[in-house]
Amino acid sequence: MTVPNQVTNIVIAGLGGQGIVTGSDILSGALFKAGYDVKKSEIHGMSQRGGSVCSDIRFGRRVNSPMVPAASADFLVITESTQIEPNRHRLHPKGRMITPDDVPFLFQDDDPKSAAYAARMINVALLGVLSAHLPIEEEVWLEAIRAALSPHLHDMNCRVFLHARRIEQIINGLNSTEGVA
Amino acid sequence: MPDQLLTGNEAVAQAALDGAVALGTGYPGTPSTEILERFGALGGRAQWAPNEKVALEVGLGVAYAHARALVTMKHVGLNVAADPLFSATYTGVTEGLVIAVADDPGMHSSQNEQDTRRYAEAAGAPMLEPGDSQEAYDYTLAALDVSRRYQLPVILRLTTRVCHSKTRVRTRDQLMPAPAPHYERDIPSRVMIPGYARPAHVRLRERLKALANSDQPGQFLVEEGESSELGIIANGIAAVHAREAAPEARILKPGLTYPLPIEAMRKFAAQVKRCVVVEEGDPVLYTALRAAGIDVEGKAEPFRFGELTVDRVAKILTNDHSPDPEPAAPPKPPRLCHDCPHRQVFQILSKHECIVAGDIGCYTLGVMPPFEAMDTCACMGAGITIGLGLRHVLAKDQARRVVSVIGDSTFVHTGLPGIAEMAYNPPPTGHVVIIVDNDTTAMTGKQEHPGTGRQLNHLPAANKLNYEAIALALGVTNVHVVDPTDGSGEFERLLQDRLAAEELSIIVARKPCPLALKGLAKLNQASPSDGSEQK
Numbered sequence: 001m002t003v004p005n006q007v008t009n010i011v012i013a014g015l016g017g018q019g020i021v022t023g024s025d026i027l028s029g030a031l032f033k034a035g036y037d038v039k040k041s042e043i044h045g046m047s048q049r050g051g052s053v054c055s056d057i058r059f060g061r062r063v064n065s066p067m068v069p070a071a072s073a074d075f076l077v078i079t080e081s082t083q084i085e086p087n088r089h090r091l092h093p094k095g096r097m098i099t100p101d102d103v104p105f106l107f108q109d110d111d112p113k114s115a116a117y118a119a120r121m122i123n124v125a126l127l128g129v130l131s132a133h134l135p136i137e138e139e140v141w142l143e144a145i146r147a148a149l150s151p152h153l154h155d156m157n158c159r160v161f162l163h164a165r166r167i168e169q170i171i172n173g174l175n176s177t178e179g180v181a
Numbered sequence: 182m183p184d185q186l187l188t189g190n191e192a193v194a195q196a197a198l199d200g201a202v203a204l205g206t207g208y209p210g211t212p213s214t215e216i217l218e219r220f221g222a223l224g225g226r227a228q229w230a231p232n233e234k235v236a237l238e239v240g241l242g243v244a245y246a247h248a249r250a251l252v253t254m255k256h257v258g259l260n261v262a263a264d265p266l267f268s269a270t271y272t273g274v275t276e277g278l279v280i281a282v283a284d285d286p287g288m289h290s291s292q293n294e295q296d297t298r299r300y301a302e303a304a305g306a307p308m309l310e311p312g313d314s315q316e317a318y319d320y321t322l323a324a325l326d327v328s329r330r331y332q333l334p335v336i337l338r339l340t341t342r343v344c345h346s347k348t349r350v351r352t353r354d355q356l357m358p359a360p361a362p363h364y365e366r367d368i369p370s371r372v373m374i375p376g377y378a379r380p381a382h383v384r385l386r387e388r389l390k391a392l393a394n395s396d397q398p399g400q401f402l403v404e405e406g407e408s409s410e411l412g413i414i415a416n417g418i419a420a421v422h423a424r425e426a427a428p429e430a431r432i433l434k435p436g437l438t439y440p441l442p443i444e445a446m447r448k449f450a451a452q453v454k455r456c457v458v459v460e461e462g463d464p465v466l467y468t469a470l471r472a473a474g475i476d477v478e479g480k481a482e483p484f485r486f487g488e489l490t491v492d493r494v495a496k497i498l499t500n501d502h503s504p505d506p507e508p509a510a511p512p513k514p515p516r517l518c519h520d521c522p523h524r525q526v527f528q529i530l531s532k533h534e535c536i537v538a539g540d541i542g543c544y545t546l547g548v549m550p551p552f553e554a555m556d557t558c559a560c561m562g563a564g565i566t567i568g569l570g571l572r573h574v575l576a577k578d579q580a581r582r583v584v585s586v587i588g589d590s591t592f593v594h595t596g597l598p599g600i601a602e603m604a605y606n607p608p609p610t611g612h613v614v615i616i617v618d619n620d621t622t623a624m625t626g627k628q629e630h631p632g633t634g635r636q637l638n639h640l641p642a643a644n645k646l647n648y649e650a651i652a653l654a655l656g657v658t659n660v661h662v663v664d665p666t667d668g669s670g671e672f673e674r675l676l677q678d679r680l681a682a683e684e685l686s687i688i689v690a691r692k693p694c695p696l697a698l699k700g701l702a703k704l705n706q707a708s709p710s711d712g713s714e715q716k
Contacts, residue, residue: 015513028347032186039313040186040347043289051515064425066313066346066418069491070506085510 007060009068010130012123013087014079016053022148023079023123024055027130030144031059034136041066052086075130079122102129103164117156124157128164132172138165187350189317189343193251193281194219195352196321200277201359203248204228206236208594209625210255211290212344213283217253218628221637229629229637232561232594233258237265237280244274244334245371248362249325256284256295257560261595263300266334270305271381272371273332273388276360277325280306283339286461287488290624292541292560294486296462297338301439305385307392308336308439309401310417314348320401320436322357327397327437331388338438340461342418342488393440401436402445411498412453414446414477416466419459419489426494438466443473450475459497461489517546522692523617525665526586527552529673533680535584538571540564540596542588543623543694555586562587562595565603565614572608580610581680587614590622590630593646597655603685604656611684613676616648618689621697639704652687659686666692 010027014020021042028040042055056068068090076091077098078084084099091097100107103125106118118125124145131141145161146154187195193216197205205220205227207213221227230236233254240250254262259282269278282300285291301308309324311317317339324335369377392398403420411430415423420434433449435442450456450470457478458467467479480497483504489497493505517524527547530537531554539545539555540563548555557567568585575583587596596616603612622628629635634645652660659679665672672690679686 016515025347028186032349037349038186038347041342042345043341052512054512063348064421065491066342066348066421067490069425082513086508086512089506089508 007058007063008075008134009073009092010057010059010075010077011054011068011073011087011090012057012077012079012126013052013054013083013090014123015083016051018053018079019120019123020053020055020079023077023127024057026124026127026141026144026148028057028059029147030136030141031057031134033140033144037061037063039063039066052083054087075133077126077130079126096133098126098129100126102126102168105163105167106160121157121160125160125164128161129168131161131165132168138162141165182352182354184349184351186347187314187318188215188345188347189311189314189339190215190283190345191219192314192318192350193253193321193337193339194223194225195350196318197251197279198223198225199353200322200325200357201249202251202277202279202325203359203362204240204243205251205253206230206239207251207253207281208233208236208258208261209622209628210258210283211625212285212341213253213255213258213281213339214625214628215344216251216281217637220251227637231631233262234265237262237269240278240280241265241269241272241274241334243362244276244278244328245272246362246364247275247360249277249279249329249360251279251281251321253281254283255291256282256297257291257293258282259297259300260295261561263304266300266306267304268373269334270385271373271378273381273384274328274334275332275365277328278334279321279324279328279337280334281321281337281339283341283344284462285341287341289341292558294462296465297336298438298465299463301336301338302465305389306334306336306439307331307389307437308338309436310338310438311343311436312417312420312434313343314346314350316436317343318350318352322353323401323436325357327392331392333385333388333392336439338417340418340488389440393442398435398437398440398442399445402442403434403436404432404449405434406431408453410454412449412456413459413498414449414456414466414470415459417461419461419494422489422491422494423459423498425491427498430498435466441466441469443469443475446470447473447475450477457498459489459494514549515546516549517543517552518696520695522619522664522666522690522694523547524552525672526615526617526690527554529665529676530554530584530586532673533676534582535680536571536575536579536582538564538568538583538585540585540587540591541624542591543619544586544588544617545624547586561591562599564591565596565599568614569599569603569606569608569612572610572612577610580608581683583612584676584680585612585614587616588623589616589618589620589632589648590628592616592618592648593630593632597651600652600655600657600687607685609683611682611686613679614687615676616687616689618648618691619694619697620691621694623694623697627694627697627700639701648687648689657685657687659684660689661686662689662691664692665690 240252243250
């Protein structure tokens with residue numbers, strides 16, 4: 001991906017408690033570290049009570065408004081499938097939607113305890129998928145994850161992030177007309 | 182310090198620290214809450230007040246004593262603090278007093294949309310309006326400076342998108358020197374009896390005039406673009422939306438919006454063929470400009486409601502009044518947590534078909550299905566007093582079903598005078614007040630208050646309010662404490678008994694918020710030796 005001159009728009013949406021705010025902090029932190037002008041906007045308050053939560057992230061050489069305009073999201077990251085329809089209108093017709101279906105490996109384990117663990121890392125897993133499409137070095141991502149989470153969560157989240165990133169890189173490579181080296 | 186990516190709220194807190202603010206105080210309210218939390222985390226002296234009026238008065242005392250104060254609240258909180266505000270501009274201050282007020286256009290978590298710019302004009306308080314985090318930082322420091330120079334409290338008006346958006350911030354390397362607090366007696370300036378207040382009003386107008394005529398308003402003016410066709414005058418976050426919606430336009434953004442740099446705006450408008458005012462909320466700038474005889478266009482009425490966006494600004498500029506696009510499916514509404522102790526209370530109230538005078542907090546969600554057990558909710562503290570009004574006039578059979586529900590933080594905030602009123606003017610059928618006490622200010626993110634007995638940083642406070650003792654002291658003798666979740670049916674029996682009794686009763690339904698408990702447990706785990714034992 002070339003350094004974009006125009007603004008790239010990302011929307012992360014899901015339910016209260018799914019780590020939307022943390023996920024958008026990791027993403028905006030990584031973009032900031034990578035040297036972009038980045039603006040992040042979110043609405044929280046009543047949404048803490050299990051309602052819909054949504055965060056807008058925009059980056060480029062210069063960003064004006066912190067809010068993604070209607071139907072302009074280049075990437076729409078959804079952490080819970082019931083939130084697809086309420087947010088679909090935000091996606092650009094040529095944009096890419098990323099949903100829990102993109103990280104099936106996260107939910108393969110039948111153990112309910114690890115399923116609960118997996119659900120808590122859905123934000124980072126989906127960022128891994130997203131990361132394969134953004135011009136940020138891998139180490140910058142990992143730094144951003146570490147900066148946003150407490151130390152005992154670092155290993156687990158970095159592993160999930162990289163796993164999702166690798167799979168997406170491979171799929172993306174297969175689908176790309178340019179192919180990967 | 183390298184640049185940081187901060188929310189507007191975090192930037193205000195950083196500026197308060199760099200501006201040597203001696204005390205930060207306020208009452209939590211979305212979207213303003215994180216300012217004080219961050220200020221405290223950065224090492225500033227930060228504390229929660231029982232309500233906004235108290236916070237402003239404490240801040241005013243700090244600023245009378247040659248020290249700097251930051252007072253934070255949301256727009257509806259300023260209504261509570263309006264009484265001291267209108268006198269604070271008369272008395273003035275000796276150092277800096279900055280009142281950070283966060284408006285919530287679009288009502289993401291508020292009971293109304295109100296435009297705090299009206300208060301600046303009404304009370305005669307200078308107002309600065311940042312549009313991003315950098316400006317939130319710069320303007321907080323500037324507000325401290327303007328406050329000291331003109332000896333007036335200054336309102337820093339934020340909006341939801343400024344508070345909760347993260348943008349790049351460059352902080353100052355040089356910190357403001359901290360003043361040495363001391364007291365100088367100045368009775369005519371500080372005691373607002375009519376004889377002293379009359380000259381104080383004249384003095385206030387003189388100070389505002391001096392500020393308006395100084396170089397200050399011009400210092401906060403940002404002008405961009407060369408167009409001679411389209412000019413846009415926009416404040417705060419509206420200016421960045423406008424920049425994006427009309428990249429070719431010439432934009433004038435006043436940072437000081439009271440008093441307005443009206444002559445500079447007149448000059449700007451004369452340089453373009455068409456000049457449009459783009460502002461969120463009420464047409465405040467538009468009205469001021471038109472009153473000054475400046476030929477500008479405003480926005481159509483539909484754009485008074487809700488937040489502005491780039492799309493909506495583009496519509497204002499093209500006079501497009503078509504309705505905004507709606508999502509295919511509505512977002513999921515908020516509701517009470519599955520393990521919330523308030524659930525049982527609302528189930529019982531619903532079952533007994535009570536007429537519930539509610540209040541502001543998490544428990545307002547008792548209005549949602551499946552409970553639908555809330556009939557009124559106007560403002561903080563109104564649950565008790567509106568319940569009394571209903572009891573006074575309803576026929577007996579209906580009056581006996583009226584119950585007031587109020588949370589613990591709200592009870593301390595403005596519920597106490599309601600209990601005084603209840604004891605003083607009891608309705609013929611008595612009344613029942615339920616304090617749903619979950620030991621936190623859950624709605625805004627689990628903040629402390631005088632009833633939790635913990636300070637802003639969650640460490641033990643000097644005292645903890647005892648609601649039962651307060652009720653008894655105010656003259657209400659029927660006070661009962663019950664855990665509504667214990668499964669014994671005690672709460673339901675008590676409610677029925679008290680409704681039938683035709684007396685004044687207070688039921689404290691006490692059970693801590695599970696979310697807050699989890700947070701406190703984590704805190705204890707993270708720093709087991711913290712607090713008094715720290716070396």
